[in-house]
Amino acid sequence: MMPAPQQNKDFPYWLLIVLAVGGYFFWRVLTDDLYTQVLQTLSKGIWITVFVTLVGFTLAATMGLGLALMSTSRFIVVRQTARLYTEIVRGVPIIVLLLYVAFVLAPGMVALFNWITGTLGFDPIRNRDFSLLWRAIIALTIGYSAFIAEVFRAGLQSIEKGQIEAAEALGLSPWRRFRHIVFPQAFRRILPPLGNDFIAMVKDSSLVSVLGVLDVTQAGKITAAGNFRYFESYNVLALIYLTMTIGLSLGLRRLEHHLREKTIWGLVRIRWGGRLRPDCIGSTQRRLLMTNPLRTSWDTPFELPPFDLIEDEHFAPALDAALIDARAAIAAICDGSDPTFANTIEALSLADAPLEKALSPFFAMAGADSNPVREELMRDFSPMLSAYSSEITANTALFARIETLWNTRDDLDLTDEQARVLLLTRRNFVRSGAQLEGFAADRLADVKQRLSVLGTRFTQNLLADERSWFMPLDDVAGLPDFLIAAAKSAGQEKDGGGPIVTLSRSLIVPFLQFSLRRDLREKAYEAWTARGANGGETDNRALAGEILSLRAERANLLGYDSFADYKLETQMAKTPDAVRALLMQVWEPAKASAEADALVLQAMMHNDNESGPLEPWDWRYYSEKRRAAEHDLNEAELKPYLQLDRMIEAAFSCSNRLFGLEFTPIDAPLYHADCRAWDVTRDGKHMAVFIGDYFARSSKRSGAWCSAMRSQQKLAGDIRAQVINVCNFAKPPTGQKALLSYDDARTLFHEFGHALHQMLSDVTYELISGTSVARDFVELPSQLYEHWLEVPEVLEEFATHADTGEPMPRDLLDSMLGAATYDMGFSTVEYVASAMVDLEFHAGEDAPADPMQKQAEILEDIGMPRPIRMRHATPHFAHVFAGDGYSSGYYSYMWSEVMDADAFQAFEENGGPFDPDMAKKLETHILSAGGSEDAAELYLKFRGAMPDATALLKGRGLAG
Numbered sequence: 020m021m022p023a024p025q026q027n028k029d030f031p032y033w034l035l036i037v038l039a040v041g042g043y044f045f046w047r048v049l050t051d052d053l054y055t056q057v058l059q060t061l062s063k064g065i066w067i068t069v070f071v072t073l074v075g076f077t078l079a080a081t082m083g084l085g086l087a088l089m090s091t092s093r094f095i096v097v098r099q100t101a102r103l104y105t106e107i108v109r110g111v112p113i114i115v116l117l118l119y120v121a122f123v124l125a126p127g128m129v130a131l132f133n134w135i136t137g138t139l140g141f142d143p144i145r146n147r148d149f150s151l152l153w154r155a156i157i158a159l160t161i162g163y164s165a166f167i168a169e170v171f172r173a174g175l176q177s178i179e180k181g182q183i184e185a186a187e188a189l190g191l192s193p194w195r196r197f198r199h200i201v202f203p204q205a206f207r208r209i210l211p212p213l214g215n216d217f218i219a220m221v222k223d224s225s226l227v228s229v230l231g232v233l234d235v236t237q238a239g240k241i242t243a244a245g246n247f248r249y250f251e252s253y254n255v256l257a258l259i260y261l262t263m264t265i266g267l268s269l270g271l272r273r274l275e276h277h278l279r280e281k282t283i284w285g286l287v288r289i290r291w292g293g294r295l296r297p298d299c300i301g302s303t304q305r306r307l308l309m310t311n312p313l314r315t316s317w318d319t320p321f322e323l324p325p326f327d328l329i330e331d332e333h334f335a336p337a338l339d340a341a342l343i344d345a346r347a348a349i350a351a352i353c354d355g356s357d358p359t360f361a362n363t364i365e366a367l368s369l370a371d372a373p374l375e376k377a378l379s380p381f382f383a384m385a386g387a388d389s390n391p392v393r394e395e396l397m398r399d400f401s402p403m404l405s406a407y408s409s410e411i412t413a414n415t416a417l418f419a420r421i422e423t424l425w426n427t428r429d430d431l432d433l434t435d436e437q438a439r440v441l442l443l444t445r446r447n448f449v450r451s452g453a454q455l456e457g458f459a460a461d462r463l464a465d466v467k468q469r470l471s472v473l474g475t476r477f478t479q480n481l482l483a484d485e486r487s488w489f490m491p492l493d494d495v496a497g498l499p500d501f502l503i504a505a506a507k508s509a510g511q512e513k514d515g516g517g518p519i520v521t522l523s524r525s526l527i528v529p530f531l532q533f534s535l536r537r538d539l540r541e542k543a544y545e546a547w548t549a550r551g552a553n554g555g556e557t558d559n560r561a562l563a564g565e566i567l568s569l570r571a572e573r574a575n576l577l578g579y580d581s582f583a584d585y586k587l588e589t590q591m592a593k594t595p596d597a598v599r600a601l602l603m604q605v606w607e608p609a610k611a612s613a614e615a616d617a618l619v620l621q622a623m624m625h626n627d628n629e630s631g632p633l634e635p636w637d638w639r640y641y642s643e644k645r646r647a648a649e650h651d652l653n654e655a656e657l658k659p660y661l662q663l664d665r666m667i668e669a670a671f672s673c674s675n676r677l678f679g680l681e682f683t684p685i686d687a688p689l690y691h692a693d694c695r696a697w698d699v700t701r702d703g704k705h706m707a708v709f710i711g712d713y714f715a716r717s718s719k720r721s722g723a724w725c726s727a728m729r730s731q732q733k734l735a736g737d738i739r740a741q742v743i744n745v746c747n748f749a750k751p752p753t754g755q756k757a758l759l760s761y762d763d764a765r766t767l768f769h770e771f772g773h774a775l776h777q778m779l780s781d782v783t784y785e786l787i788s789g790t791s792v793a794r795d796f797v798e799l800p801s802q803l804y805e806h807w808l809e810v811p812e813v814l815e816e817f818a819t820h821a822d823t824g825e826p827m828p829r830d831l832l833d834s835m836l837g838a839a840t841y842d843m844g845f846s847t848v849e850y851v852a853s854a855m856v857d858l859e860f861h862a863g864e865d866a867p868a869d870p871m872q873k874q875a876e877i878l879e880d881i882g883m884p885r886p887i888r889m890r891h892a893t894p895h896f897a898h899v900f901a902g903d904g905y906s907s908g909y910y911s912y913m914w915s916e917v918m919d920a921d922a923f924q925a926f927e928e929n930g931g932p933f934d935p936d937m938a939k940k941l942e943t944h945i946l947s948a949g950g951s952e953d954a955a956e957l958y959l960k961f962r963g964a965m966p967d968a969t970a971l972l973k974g975r976g977l978a979g
């Protein structure tokens with residue numbers, strides 16, 4: 020075997036000498052007839068040499084890989100067999116092996132072959148039918164496979180365990196781990212020794228001449244023996260070998276160098292945050308991209324994504340290509356002339372356009388209509404995107420340009436909006452660690468990447484738990500028809516079977532309200548609240564702990580006392596103390612109210628001959644009974660009046676009266692047959708596209724949300740928003756009308772309020788468009804919009820009976836509105852408990868060592884009433900753990916409610932719910948303004964004063 024080449028940096032004088040001597044002999048070959056003649060004769064043997072080497076090496080490499088895998092097997096017999104083979108073969112010289120194979124093994128194989136085929140009635144073959152050429156190849160294969168096996172084994176074992184664990188944590192399958200992590204690195208380590216073995220084999224193939232195989236050595240021997248010109252013959256022979264081996268050796272070094280320094284592994288490395296050069300896309304990928312609908316211009320109605328053309332396999336190549344485009348755009352910014360607002364800040368906001376184009380349809384589909392492929396893509400994309408955004412904020416050249424602009428901002432003649440965008444952009448860089456250097460900068464990047472991976476896993480575990488649990492519904496005692504129908508529909512969708520209860524809120528909540536079977540309620544409730552804490556692979560408890568400690572580390576690296584301090588800096592609330600003060604102001608009245616309610620409910624339960632204390636799975640059941648008794652309202656009687664289609668019309672109608680919006684259905688391909696789309700106009704001018712995706716299905720994540728596939732902006736032209744409202748309402752059986760609970764109808768109005776924030780947006784820069792505002796401000800438009808559902812004239816018009824078309828009877832309407840504050844103690848307690856746990860998880864300098872224990876302590880401290888549990892316990896608290904969005908920010912719903920109560924109060928004080936002046940103020944200062952000013956400023960302009968919690972307590976019926 021050749022030793023591994025030394026890494027030396029000397030000038031290769033040896034190569035000059037070789038070239039000089041080689042050149043001399045080449046010249047002789049060209050000019051001297053004798054040399055020419057020898058070369059001609061020998062050249063016939065070269066092909067045999069090349070053939071023997073290539074075939075032998077390919078077979079040996081295949082066998083070697085098999086042996087290497089055997090030697091890492093879990094089974095001792097397999098391991099030891101590989102070991103035995105390797106040791107024996109390596110101990111025998113190649114020439115002995117050749118003779119042994121040729122004259123012992125080969126005849127043995129012939130005999131064995133004849134014995135087998137003889138029993139089948141075939142004629143025997145003769146020894147000489149087994150050519151010496153193949154005997155030689157087999158011998159070389161056996162000999163080299165043992166050496167190559169060792170090369171492979173060392174290469175595979177050199178990959179650190181940590182990397183494989185990291186890949187496991189990313190959720191990569193074993194095959195993808197091998198392909199993306201182990202193989203590329205092992206290959207780079209294996210290549211040099213493997214190449215050396217190949218060169219050695221070129222030389223060792225000369226040994227086949229002892230068997231009389233006419234390779235180049237044998238040809239040389241024959242020539243020399245025939246013409247007696249040993250000097251010339253062996254010179255030519257040596258020259259041929261040297262040409263082959265030195266040529267290979269140089270080629271091999273180039274390849275190694277290439278693998279180390281260049282980017283042919285770019286497409287693999289990019290997944291782990293490396294840079295990718297545009298030229299490393301192969302022609303195949305380029306061809307694929309030309310037909311990829313995510314990379315072409317969209318000739319669709321309103322430039323909606325062409326969902327009918329988009330296939331799952333389009334996403335990954337489109338994202339790869341979009342990242343290249345985006346990176347090229349960033350590089351161009353950094354290479355540009357002196358920084359200006361246009362060539363830096365505006366260019367930066369345009370750089371992401373190709374990414375948004377590829378990702379916005381993907382995220383819409385991954386959230387609302389997922390499948391295993393999309394889940395896997397999600398796992399792949401999240402570290403890529405997090406790496407990309409870290410790369411931008413870690414780009415020192417880019418940050419230097421922003422700093423230059425920031426330091427000269429007073430001389431730049433910026434508009435208010437531009438000044439705000441510059442401030443936010445710079446703050447974003449600083450908060451991402453742009454001012455950090457060295458270890459701290461590297462560590463921060465690692466922490467962020469890991470957090471993004473953990474967040475994705477948290478969501479997926481939750482989805483898996485939600486999807487896997489269901490309970491066959493055998494006993495329907497007490498259940499209203501709509502629930503039985505929905506349970507049938509869920510069973511149909513699941514596996515075509517009978518009715519089932521799933522963990523979808525729209526099924527489980529009414530089940531808990533109505534089922535007479537206390538044991539089944541307990542079973543369902545425990546399953547519902549155990550999401551993410553069921554042990555095994557989908558358990559989220561350890562993930563939560565890791566997420567909290569990484570967040571604390573992140574805040575400390577950036578110089579904040581706690582993650583809550585870091586997080587709240589950009590919020591309207593600004594400090595943890597302000598949040599705590601707000602929550603505790605609400606907590607005590609809510610708890611007192613809930614405790615009084617608990618006594619009433621427990622007494623009702625004892626009347627039912629159920630003993631013991633009131634349990635969490637009893638609350639909704641007795642609360643519903645009490646509601647029916649005291650407010651003469653039951654959900655089942657109410658439900659036929661709340662038709663989905665009519666409630667959508669109601670939401671549209673209110674926005675028409677307030678802001679003049681009109682809605683026309685659009686016929687465009689969407690990502691799921693249940694989606695509907697409308698063209699939103701005002702005075703004939705296109706304002707936005709609104710998409711409603713209302714029904715629950717197993718491919719949809721739970722909850723309700725509003726997302727934008729495109730946000731309004733003017734920098735890249737007059738771009739209008741494309742907004743989606745996603746809900747999880749129970750789908751009616753075919754042919755029947757979809758009915759909502761009052762809660763569902765509120766959700767519909769809530770999400771539509773978010774949609775208005777996007778659709779009415781009127782700013783130049785995407786960074787501050789629509790819902791891009793402080794987290795504790797973003798729920799103001801949505802929660803405020805819920806108030807219009809409570810306006811009696813709205814319900815009188817739109818709450819009509821599904822079968823008769825009759826409007827809701829006045830007394831039912833009154834009791835429904837009267838019941839709106841019913842059980843507010845309960846819902847406020849379950850909410851505030853979650854918000855407190857979220858805040859305290861993040862408010863300490865160190866993260867809690869055991870979040871579950873910390874959660875118990877916090878609840879103990881605030882005196883959580885026994886029959887109520889947190890609305891979201893830690894293992895399924897997706898708001899807080901699925902991403903950073905609501906971490907130490909869950910309080911913001913209540914913060915916004917303080918404002919929405921106060922803001923709606925403003926309408927009532929000034930001409931009523933549809934007062935045009937107030938509507939105008941709302942649009943100008945809040946709905947169209949996005950993040951163009953600080954939230955507190957915007958609110959002051961709208962209302963003329965800051966709100967306090969009094970209106971909230973009154974609104975919740977907790978004012979005492």
Ligand SMILES: [Zn+2]
Pocket residue numbers: 769773798801
């Ligand atoms: Zn919301």
